[in-house]
Amino acid sequence: MARLSEIGERDGWRCWICDEAVDPDRSVNDDRGPSVDERMSDRRAKAKGKKKGDGGLVERLAHRGCNTGKGKVEAVVPWAEHLFVVDPSPIIPSVDRLVKKGGREVMARCPTQDDAEQAAAWLVDRVSRLEPDLDVTSDIDAGGGQFLVALRA
Numbered sequence: 001m002a003r004l005s006e007i008g009e010r011d012g013w014r015c016w017i018c019d020e021a022v023d024p025d026r027s028v029n030d031d032r033g034p035s036v037d038e039r040m041s042d043r044r045a046k047a048k049g050k051k052k053g054d055g056g057l058v059e060r061l062a063h064r065g066c067n068t069g070k071g072k073v074e075a076v077v078p079w080a081e082h083l084f085v086v087d088p089s090p091i092i093p094s095v096d097r098l099v100k101k102g103g104r105e106v107m108a109r110c111p112t113q114d115d116a117e118q119a120a121a122w123l124v125d126r127v128s129r130l131e132p133d134l135d136v137t138s139d140i141d142a143g144g145g146q147f148l149v150a151l152r153a
Contacts, residue, residue: 003036003059004028004036004061007036007059008024008061011061011129012129013034013061014061014129015061015063016060016061016062016129017037017062017066017067018063018066018078019077019080019129022034022061022062022063028064031063032063032064033063033064034062034063034064035061035063035067036060036061036062037059037060037061037062037067038059038060075092076090076091076092077091077092077126077130080122083119083122084110084111084112084115084118084119085108085109085115085119086109086110086111087108088108089106089107089108091107091126091127091130092130094107094151095130095131095134098151099134099153102153103152103153104139104150104151104153105150105151105152106148106149106150107123107150107151108149109147110147110148110149111146111147112147113140113147115147116147116148116149119149120139120140120149123138123149123151124136124137124138124151127151134153135153136152137151137152138150138151138152139151139152
């Protein structure tokens with residue numbers, strides 16, 4: 001339980017998968033209760049060409065239901081519903097590429113500058129919690145009556 005508390009404190013008691021609050025007082029057997037997920041460590045090891053157990057193991061906080069719900073399939077980090085984005089890129093594969101290669105990833109199109117700024121700010125915040133060691137910034141490019149939101153590492 002001490003390990004769970006340490007990880008929960010470090011992650012601000014937020015689920016890395018759904019980005020919602022995790023109640024530390026709920027039972028670990030409750031779907032909305034806290035659990036530890038090692039999913040991020042496997043992805044990091046793959047990105048760096050390591051095998052699991054080669055060091056760099058990072059455990060993340062997740063709701064029990066989010067953790068067990070993803071099972072052996074790739075987790076999907078949803079875009080916030082309040083954002084107005086068109087053709088949003090899947091967040092985890094895009095972040096994987098930024099971790100592995102750096103560079104720039106176009107993440108979505110937005111109809112207005114304001115929508116693009118909101119999406120860019122949300123993305124930088126979300127990615128900074130998914131991959132705390134990744135230094136990421138956003139770019140907004142206007143063109144063709146739309147605004148492209150990109151992340152740069």
